[in-house]
Amino acid sequence: MPYFTIFASRNDTRDIEALIHEVFRDGFKVGGSSHEMVIQPKGWFSKNKITIRVASEDSDPDYFENNIPGMMGFYQRIPFEDEDLQYRVLTQISVINTMLAIETEKEYGNDYLKLFVELAGKLNGICFLPDGMLLDGEGKVIVTADGKSGPSDFRPHACTKKIRGEDKFSAEGGQRKQRSMEYLKEREVPFLETLPELPPLEELAVKSREQLARRAVALLIVIQYACDVNQGEDLRESKVFVTRMLDKFGVTEELTEFERDLLGQSEPDRRDAVNLVWQYEAYWGLLWGLGLLEELDFPDDTCDCEYAINVVSGCDSFDEFLDKTAMRRSEDILDEADKIYRLHWACVNARIQGKEAPAGLNESVVLERRRALFWMIGYRDEAWNDISMDT
Structure with missing residues (x-):
């Protein structure tokens, strides 16, 4: 039929x-x-x-x-x-x-x-x-x-219903949402008042300092391989170097399935490599969560890749890197997650209308910051590559 x-x-x-x-x-x-x-x-x-x-x-x-x-x-x-x-x-x-x-x-x-x-x-x-x-x-x-x-x-x-489930309200979430909207208003970024609150802290499972550190180190190392793929470098030599670094820092098991697949492909997909290189911006968010950045700057420009590399490459072991970190307060991480959620809506709304993102926002930077922040707070217990990007 x-x-x-x-x-x-x-x-x-x-x-x-x-x-x-x-x-x-x-x-x-x-x-x-x-x-x-x-x-x-x-x-x-x-x-x-x-x-x-x-x-x-x-x-x-x-x-x-x-x-x-x-x-x-x-x-x-x-x-x-x-x-x-x-x-x-x-x-x-x-x-x-x-x-x-x-x-x-x-x-x-x-x-x-x-x-x-x-x-x-x-x-x-x-x-x-x-x-x-x-x-x-x-x-x-x-x-x-x-x-x-x-x-x-x-x-x-x-x-x-599909993207939000049933909206939930709390005094904590409402106050956080209001602070975020004031932040956007000061920067002349449009916002949607009906965009729901994020859950209160007690309903989330914020990752530990060690979890953040392991994800950060593994991600930084595999990003270097993605950069070589993107630039047409000798991948055999690159794969040997990356594998050695993953072993040195003891973070091989922290790779996502997507990252393992990229390393295992004989001819990696260039688009996959480009997408992974953009995760420098997610890695930058992790560094902030680990107290290695004074502040998480407004997402209108890409991160300082040289600093991003040196903060790990200057260490001889994972423990040495971990000792340099100091976990941010969970409340501060959740505040930033709420802000980036609303900034992401502003980017998507502008794109749908065929306009430039407001206030110079870079949507790719915003998206990757959101990946890191939502992963850190344990939102819906979603895996790194499955973070919801609904707005």
């Missing part, structure tokens, strides 16, 4: 049945249940029956657990012409919690296609075609199956 799938991110699915009735109100008879609707043409000669199966993360969690990772992997492997578009597509997939699987008895034409796209538009969804092409809610191509960009000006849409 021919297929057409709509994916969306929605707080509530109870209105979907009514939306289906609305789209197919002329020339069709709509029946069935809210989870499986059958749409039969009324005309004598048109007998191409439509079946729409509706699933949500609440009603069918196994479907989303089993299929969304595969969808993510599919679009990660496609060689997108536009890397930013790939980021937006993957962001959208990551927040999908609603699926409408549409089947027709026979091949469908443009008349049916227009109705399916209209339904997707009402759902703020994206359309998935069997060959992997994605369409937006206006029927414009987002990306083809071979990575070519379409005319769609696609922007991800995420429901608040």
